[in-house]
Amino acid sequence: MQVEQDGRPADHRRDVGGAAERGHRRIPTVLVLLLATVGLAAWWWLETDRPGPDWLTGPPPGLELPTDGEVAAHHLDDGTPVFISHLDGEVTVLDARLPGPGPEADGRLRRLVGYCPSSGGFEEPAHGSMFGRDGRWNGGPAPGSLAIHPHRQADERAVVTDGPVERDRPGRSTTTTRPQPTGPNCTDSPQRTLQVHRPDDPASLTDIEEGTWRWVDLRFEPTDAVGGNGADEADGSDVTDNANRTDRHLRACDDQGCDGSFRLTSPWTPEPGPALVRRDAADELEVLLPVDPTPAG
Numbered sequence: 001m002q003v004e005q006d007g008r009p010a011d012h013r014r015d016v017g018g019a020a021e022r023g024h025r026r027i028p029t030v031l032v033l034l035l036a037t038v039g040l041a042a043w044w045w046l047e048t049d050r051p052g053p054d055w056l057t058g059p060p061p062g063l064e065l066p067t068d069g070e071v072a073a074h075h076l077d078d079g080t081p082v083f084i085s086h087l088d089g090e091v092t093v094l095d096a097r098l099p100g101p102g103p104e105a106d107g108r109l110r111r112l113v114g115y116c117p118s119s120g121g122f123e124e125p126a127h128g129s130m131f132g133r134d135g136r137w138n139g140g141p142a143p144g145s146l147a148i149h150p151h152r153q154a155d156e157r158a159v160v161t162d163g164p165v166e167r168d169r170p171g172r173s174t175t176t177t178r179p180q181p182t183g184p185n186c187t188d189s190p191q192r193t194l195q196v197h198r199p200d201d202p203a204s205l206t207d208i209e210e211g212t213w214r215w216v217d218l219r220f221e222p223t224d225a226v227g228g229n230g231a232d233e234a235d236g237s238d239v240t241d242n243a244n245r246t247d248r249h250l251r252a253c254d255d256q257g258c259d260g261s262f263r264l265t266s267p268w269t270p271e272p273g274p275a276l277v278r279r280d281a282a283d284e285l286e287v288l289l290p291v292d293p294t295p296a297g
Helices: 011-047
Strands: 071-075 081-087 090-095 109-111 114-116 121-124 129-131 137-139 151-154 157-160 214-222 237-240 245-254 257-264 273-279 285-289
Touching: 090 151, 090 157, 257 285
Parallel strands: 109 285
Antiparallel strands: 071 081, 081 090, 114 121, 121 129, 129 137, 151 157, 214 245, 214 273, 237 245, 245 257, 273 285
C-alpha cells in the first residue's frame, strides 16, 4: 500500500473525492423530489378549491356569514350596503336601500333600513316602513320590498355574483300575506336598538366615482334652483300651490365644496353627518342617508 507524505493511505484522497462527487449527485435528486412534492401539493390545493392562508393569498372572497339565526350588515366591493340573513341554513343577501323614492325627496336622495333583532325584520323608522326577515314589504309608505342579490356560498362565506338583482318583488300594492314579526319593533321601543351600517373613514365629494358608494360627512344647503312653478326664492324653496306642498332644492356639501341638486317635497332637511354617496352614469350624485340605531331614544 502506498503511503503519502502525511502518513495517510494514497487511496484516501480518491475516497474523499468520490464521496464529494456522490454528494453532488444527491443534490439534484433532492431538489427534484422537493419540487415534485411542492407541485403535487399545489395541484391538490387548486383541485380541491381550498383557500390559502390570508398572508399568502389575501382575504378569501365573499362576505363572512353570520351564525345561523343572525343577520349581519356588510358592504359589497362597490360599497353597496347589504344585509346577510342566515336562518335555518338558508342565506339571503338583501339590499339595505329603501326601495323607491322616499315620500319627501326625489329618487337620488334615499334612506337605508336597519335590522331589528326583537321583531326579526327590517325597519325604516323615519316614516315607518317595515319589512320581514326575507325583505318582503310589511307596512309603511315604501312602494316595494327589499331587493335580493344573487350569491353562492363557499367556505362559510357568501360570494355575491354578477347575476340580476331581484327587485320586482311583492310590494305595498301587491302583497297579500304579510310576514309576521317575532316580537316588538325597534321604531316604537326606546330600549331596542337597530342593527345598522356603520360609516368607515370618510372620503371627500371630490373622490366620489361612478358606481362606487363611499361614506362622506355631508351637510345640505339650499340652492337657487328654479322649481316647478318658476318661482325662484332666495332660500331655494319653491311653493307649489297646486300640490299644496313646498318643493325645495338642496345641494350636498362637505369641507371641500358642494355638489349635486336634490328636490325635496317637504320642509324637512337632512341632518348633517355621514352618508353614503356615489355618482350615477349621468355623473349625478346619489345619496343614502343612514339609520338612527335608536330611533325611539
